[in-house]
Amino acid sequence: MRMLINVPETVVADALRGLAAAHPELTVDVENRVIVRRDAPVAGKVALVSGGGSGHEPLHGGFVGPGMLSAACPGEVFTSPVPDQMVRAAAAVDSGAGVLFIVKNYTGDVLNFDMAAELAEDEGIQVAKVLVDDDVAVTDSLYTAGRRGTGATLFVEKIAGAAADEGMPLERVEAIARQVNENSRSFGVALSACTTYAKGSPTFDLPSGELELGIGIHGEPGRERRAMMTSGEIADFAVNAVLEDRLPRNPVLVLVNGMGATPLLELYGFNAEVQRVLGDRGVAVARTLVGNYVTSLDMAGASVTLCEIDEELLRLWDAPVRTAGLRWGM
Template identity: 60%
Template sequence: MKKLISAPETVVADALRGLALAHPGVRVDHERRIVYRAEPKDYGTVALVSGGGSGHEPLHTGYVGFGMLDAAVAGEVFTSPTPDQIHAATIAVERGAGVLHIVKNYTGDVMNFEMAAELAQAARIDVRAVVVADDVAVADSLYTAGRRGTGTTVLLEKIVGAAAEQGHDLDTVHALAARIAASGRSMGIALSGATVPAAGSPTFELADDEIEWGVGIHGEPGRERQPLAPMPELAERLVGPLVADALPAGDAIVMLSGLGATPLIELYGMLAEVAALLEAVGVRLARVVVGETITALDMAGCLLTVLPVDAELLAYWDAPVETPAMRWGR
């Protein structure tokens, strides 16, 4: 294993020290491994808390700031944060209008966020949760009951973050989050496994001529292994399952994320193929995001996310945002 790390057990702590140095717009609680907005919201506004296992950067710590999250809780690599961490973040960011927990559908994340919410509610803080389960690859996986939570999480944090920033109440913000979680769809392809520092070897091995179709962002198995194919065929394998899952025609935000080891030249080429396929079935690319937005350490491959949108959702998407990994309009 060749990694730019001090030691496997300090990877997360070291990364958070660097994040704090690089981005003065966030504040890091290094003991609890929580990233906060440096400037809290005004009192009377809904706060947003998310988090999960590290290794998916910039998710979630890179999305803390104006127009998105109030706090992100960092677990160990591919491991859920603890209820105590999540509870501490919830208490710290609450501004008198309640807190929304944004949770990816993995068993550990769901359980620990539920426990943290119970603790906060015992302290008379109104906490709601939305669980993102957007991966159409498999109905259940090694770590979930139901679909896995992946790329829609990024889009949800941006759109709902704008609504909270504009002063909407918790009922409105929660309903908006639930609507997005229910309509986003994702599908991924892996060309290689991810190397977890503590393990020192890839989570799975692929031959030079193989891909894992429908892989999870922790290296979980997908639908099947297939021979590597030209990019137009791979694009069809990404788009086809989304269309088969009743993807409606109309405007959409389309996000193509590298999984950690795929260069932009390849992502842009894949986007061109994906866009043609989507437009052929009536899906218009109203907004496009390309790059590493949700990753799986050093996995080669990509994740396609499509979120149907209307004028309201696009207005929230276009609203100003300023975080380490996403910023415009300020």
């Protein structure tokens, strides 16, 4: 393996130490694997807690800070965090206004966040949960019952985070988070498989000259394999897959997301094709975000996420945010 690591067993802990050194505005508990915004708990504010397996950076730890998450719980690579982490995070950020758990729809995450919610409520913490299940590629997968949670997680965390920072009550923050998820759809494409540190080899075999359509973010293969396509052809396929599932009547937020190993030069070129398809289909675009945000280690490829918005959701999207992985307006 040619990887910038010490040993596979310490990858997550090493990364957390580096995150703490780079971002003193965060409190990083390396031993217990909890990342908290340093000013938490914020009086009267609903707290947002999310998490999942490592390997998707900057999701979720890179989205902790004003305007987004209050805390994040990183698990081992592609492995759910454990309930104790989530309870510890909830206790650290709860101001008495309640805590919203944002959970990607993967079986381990769902089970562990459900258990954590029960344990947190036993400690007197009011908890609500929102499940993100935006991926249109498959109905069920090796990792889920129902659709997978992918790029829309960023939209949910950003918009619900802004709502919480405005002082909205837990019930309203939860409702906004659910609305964002319900309005969002995603589709991903891999040009190469990723390589996990423990395995040391690609998670699936993808011969030269082929690509995988409809992949997830845990290194799992997609729903269809084809000969290599141009950027424009991939955009046609991915965007149309999303629009066939939900054709928006209002403007959309667009996320053109890199899977970890695709250069920004290619992502911006791909975005041009995505915008072309949306224009051809008569879909108005309100805002576009391009970059590596919900990744799968060193996988080459991209995903497209569309979220239909109204004036309130757009205002919350535009609200200031200051995290390691996303920032504007501050």
